[in-house]
Amino acid sequence: MNNATLKDLAALAGVSPATASRVLSGHPATSARARQAVEAAVRELDFVPNAQARALRSTRSDTIGLLVSDIRNPFFADLAHTIEQAALNLGYVTLLGNANENTQQHDRYINALISRQVDGIIVAPQGDSSDAIKSLTSRSIPTVFVDRIIPGVDVPSVTTDSDAGIRQAVSHLVGLGHDRIGYIAGPQTVSTGRDRLSSFTAALAANGLTVDPDLIFYGNFQAASGSAAVHALLSVPHPPTALFAADSLMAVGALAVVHRLGLQIGVDIAIVTFDDIEWFALLDPPLSVVSHSVEDMGRIAVELLVDVMNGGRPKSVCQTSELIIRGSSAHAILPRTAELRGSN
Amino acid sequence: MNNATLKDLAALAGVSPATASRVLSGHPATSARARQAVEAAVRELDFVPNAQARALRSTRSDTIGLLVSDIRNPFFADLAHTIEQAALNLGYVTLLGNANENTQQHDRYINALISRQVDGIIVAPQGDSSDAIKSLTSRSIPTVFVDRIIPGVDVPSVTTDSDAGIRQAVSHLVGLGHDRIGYIAGPQTVSTGRDRLSSFTAALAANGLTVDPDLIFYGNFQAASGSAAVHALLSVPHPPTALFAADSLMAVGALAVVHRLGLQIGVDIAIVTFDDIEWFALLDPPLSVVSHSVEDMGRIAVELLVDVMNGGRPKSVCQTSELIIRGSSAHAILPRTAELRGSN
DNA sequence: CTGAAAGCGCTTACAG
DNA sequence: CTGAAAGCGCTTACAG
Numbered sequence A, B: 001m002n003n004a005t006l007k008d009l010a011a012l013a014g015v016s017p018a019t020a021s022r023v024l025s026g027h028p029a030t031s032a033r034a035r036q037a038v039e040a041a042v043r044e045l046d047f048v049p050n051a052q053a054r055a056l057r058s059t060r061s062d063t064i065g066l067l068v069s070d071i072r073n074p075f076f077a078d079l080a081h082t083i084e085q086a087a088l089n090l091g092y093v094t095l096l097g098n099a100n101e102n103t104q105q106h107d108r109y110i111n112a113l114i115s116r117q118v119d120g121i122i123v124a125p126q127g128d129s130s131d132a133i134k135s136l137t138s139r140s141i142p143t144v145f146v147d148r149i150i151p152g153v154d155v156p157s158v159t160t161d162s163d164a165g166i167r168q169a170v171s172h173l174v175g176l177g178h179d180r181i182g183y184i185a186g187p188q189t190v191s192t193g194r195d196r197l198s199s200f201t202a203a204l205a206a207n208g209l210t211v212d213p214d215l216i217f218y219g220n221f222q223a224a225s226g227s228a229a230v231h232a233l234l235s236v237p238h239p240p241t242a243l244f245a246a247d248s249l250m251a252v253g254a255l256a257v258v259h260r261l262g263l264q265i266g267v268d269i270a271i272v273t274f275d276d277i278e279w280f281a282l283l284d285p286p287l288s289v290v291s292h293s294v295e296d297m298g299r300i301a302v303e304l305l306v307d308v309m310n311g312g313r314p315k316s317v318c319q320t321s322e323l324i325i326r327g328s329s330a331h332a333i334l335p336r337t338a339e340l341r342g343s344n
Numbered sequence C, D: 001c002t003g004a005a006a007g008c009g010c011t012t013a014c015a016g
Helices: A005-015 A015-024 A033-043 A053-059 A074-089 A101-116 A131-138 A161-173 A192-207 A225-236 A248-260 A278-282 A296-310 A338-343 B006-013 B018-023 B030-047 B053-060 B074-089 B104-117 B131-138 B162-175 B192-204 B223-234 B247-262 B277-282 B293-309 B337-341
Strands: A063-068 A093-098 A120-123 A144-148 A157-161 A181-185 A217-219 A242-245 A268-274 A287-289 A317-320 A321-322 B061-070 B093-098 B121-124 B143-146 B157-161 B181-185 B216-218 B242-245 B272-275 B288-291 B316-322 B322-324
Touching: A005 A033, A015 A033, A033 B277, A053 B053, A053 B104, A053 B293, A074 A093, A074 B074, A074 B093, A093 A101, A093 B074, A101 A120, A101 A131, A101 B053, A120 A296, A120 B192, A131 A144, A131 B216, A131 B337, A144 A296, A157 A161, A157 A192, A157 A296, A161 A192, A161 A268, A161 A321, A181 A192, A181 A248, A192 A287, A217 A225, A225 A242, A225 A248, A242 A248, A248 A268, A248 B277, A278 B247, A296 A317, A317 B104, B006 B018, B006 B030, B018 B131, B061 B074, B061 B104, B061 B247, B074 B093, B074 B293, B104 B121, B104 B131, B121 B293, B131 B143, B143 B293, B157 B162, B157 B192, B157 B293, B162 B192, B162 B242, B162 B272, B162 B288, B162 B322, B181 B192, B181 B247, B216 B223, B223 B242, B223 B247, B242 B247, B247 B272, B277 B337, B293 B316
Parallel strands: A063 A093, A063 A120, A093 B093, A120 A144, A144 A157, A157 A317, A181 A217, A181 A242, A242 A268, A268 A287, B061 B093, B061 B121, B121 B143, B143 B157, B157 B316, B181 B216, B181 B242, B242 B272, B272 B288
Antiparallel strands: A287 A321, B288 B322
């Protein structure tokens, strides 16, 4: 560590540390002479200021924390990307944590971010409540929830209203003749898991169908549970002719099993999923999805956070969702479907 | 910010700040009485130590930096995930930066990580050389390169040897009758872009083919360039019957255009790509890939970094790659292919 | 095992 | 416009 300090820099430039500090931070009260001398010294020493010391003294770190649920989920990878870019444009560096859909890791990262004095945190919260989240609010660290919320915790959020898209999807499937739709639910400990399931059951009712508990499988938003769901749902006495997955990763797991069973998607079985991942449109047949804008969600999350950091009390934003129909649910149900499935 | 400090904590526990600090850091020289008092006070105050102050004093932050090229690339998302998990197990928090395949952002993040006093950095370097990377080495900050390297910069690395896999792929395609293989290259400013292209041309030579410059398109590892590549490669006078993409994102872009042109993959045109992304096996037909283990790469990167942080001088590791044949390149070339392509 | 004291690298009123 | 001085919240020899 040959790290030069502000003192070294000031000595080389022939000014006091105070003046050097002012030049570095763009304080207006500096002479052209001082500015030039300090800037030359910065170049000569390859000086990089110690952000920790600066943060310790000034109580701002120009850093925000972002905690996502699962970085391997393309939805969160895209979200992380847009948030990080938006923050960078505003001069903030983003520290990204990955909870890996794990409550303990989630709490650990929250504490790590608190202890690093981030200026604000954007988090897709894990679980129902958490001591770590309470620490966040009790310290009045600017916080914004993204994608998910925790009921009863008063924090601005950007979420998606699943109602519209899911209702369109169910009506669409019913219109094709499906009256038994298997639903691969997310975990009920997560707000999006709960919301999407209740949107789904409401949509069934709106279409004159009743909820059959056999046709609901509770997954955990990760791929393996989507695979398990297909095995379970297709082995009930009167199996579904359509599947609806509450997120893209479970859809991937479901797809793998459906292929392995030799079922032809869009013909033997219809599939619709939540979240429009780029390559879903490249599958054969392409996947029908309930979609919402990741870019908007990321951008709005940063806007809300900046507002909170500036002392504002912004209102939460709820985006709408909509159905995009593609080949995986394009055809009316075929008579042979029921027989075919009987043989599995 | 109701943040309690170590002084508050010590006062509540009835000990000195020094003793409180020792208890928190697990120093052996503490009495059971002191430990209990401090631990009770920690709970009462919901105390989270200020990591910045600690790092400032002790010159270690228990934080490592990870800078990837593009977090939306599933390869890097997986890599980030394995590195972050491995680091967490060793007690390190990972700060993730995303260069977005952009040299300027790359340098900016390096400086941000330096200034936050990370204990070490794992980086997939951007470009040929960079002042930021020089700062890293001149400060002797423990650094490990992953996936990519910078020639002439003496830093331990984990990379993939593309030779074996690419040679297998070319032999495989030639065996199916392809003698005009279009290559979608990565940027030649990046080591993996260069290595894979030279492996490819060597493999052509080994199979008795010569390099036709018309059949090489230079992309940038992102999806849009894969799309552009297909347009360009299929419009040369004597177009290729097989395509080989140097990374998964360019393959995704290529796939989209191939579909749009109505070409049947595996029949009208063979496709092979670098990087085995989970869902490539779910496509219809599934994609043949040249693959290497992301998990191993991540794990080894962390091991190397820990070794460097402990003062070691570990040797670089180079993983081998291998071909996985799937439906996208399963069939021998058909006579009708040439005609079909003539009509596009 | 414990505490008083110095100091990590910065910033920021304060006085000039 | 500039500098001396205090202090942000910790850790760590040092002495006991």
